[in-house]
Amino acid sequence: MTTVLLLWAALTTAQATPRSHRGVVVGDTIVWHSTEPNGHVLTTEQPLGNTHTVVLSPPMDSTTDPQHLAIDGMQIDVADPHRLSPHVRYWTDPRLTDAQRRRLKRLTRSGRHHGVYFMPDGAVADNGGLRVTLTEKGHVSAGASMAAGGLFIALLLAMFALYKGLDRSARRDANQYYIDTELGTDTEPTPSQSTQSPPMP
């Protein structure tokens, strides 16, 4: 039973853990659908790690009303979206206003529900688009995850063993408590107690 549990934990942990290296994945591609300003849908295959320009509607400059800003027609299809990090970096482009930064952050977050994953690098492209870089999420080592899983299983087993092992001692303590409290109050007074005379006033 323990072996099965350990194997299961190790397998699921390994599957859920991203690869341990950081950076560009060479040869791994994503399918990129982009709607051009003229309405054409552009579908290309791009390797992860490339920097792309996302079409923004309308093209952004400091005068763009953030309330009307939208990321238009971008969708990335990936087999395992959790391998990509949509972590939004700080928006450092001096051309952006605070309201635009907040709006863009909100837009990029809302995209996660629909499988849109991108990593803005904080800069606006010359054409008013948004520059994004897709990178693999990979700062967690599989070894650490497996160690945590193993520790957890060991902890559960230890707790179970502790509970069963202390059963006899706990019962003995409970019996002693019963003797000391319940029986102690109902028993007849000892001879030494009964022969004591009450204190004189």
Add this chain to the structure above:
Amino acid sequence: MDTLKTLMHLVGGYRLPDSENGSARRLQLVALAALASAILCAIYGFVAGSGGDMGMAMANLYKMPMVVLLSSVSAIPAGLLAWKLFKSSGRWTDLIVGTAAGTLTGSLILAVLSPLVGLYYATSTWLGPALALGIAGTATLTGIAILGRFVIHGSEPLPKDPAVSGTIGAWVRRLVPLGVMATIQIATLTQLISLASPILYEETMFDGGVDAILGAE
């Protein structure tokens, strides 16, 4: 049934009845609380992971208990060391029983509110994830508060008025281990969440661990 009733003594972090306050029984309750917490956290994990696919929900059956229990356990050694260094009053097992009480109470909060999380996850992409995170945060803070209550009012309750002459030191000596434990637990919890991510379908600031929270990633 008696065992369950006994376990409920721990919820809320109140002082254990004298009949349940023997050393062996206290440790037995700790073990029982840990096992019960694992089950309760698994319920929440399954529901929170159901926002993604079934694989994530099934993986959360062990991920969520792992994160909660390992973070709780990892705080105990540092807390005990602080307890010893500051010559805190009370029994050393108060820290362990308090941790178990806090973990159990927090896990109960997760489990009883998991139907709400499940409902909102299925019907709202906006509030569902926020609710799941909010409930987890509430459970964590409640668990730490319960630990504090048990440590302060544990086997040897402190005077109610800390301003009474000579008792301020006793309060401080008992609160320092508590602060150490809370700090270690939160620090461990943050990285364990990162280790176990994805737990929720959505990316959160906790997925990247302390690097993402502090913006160093």
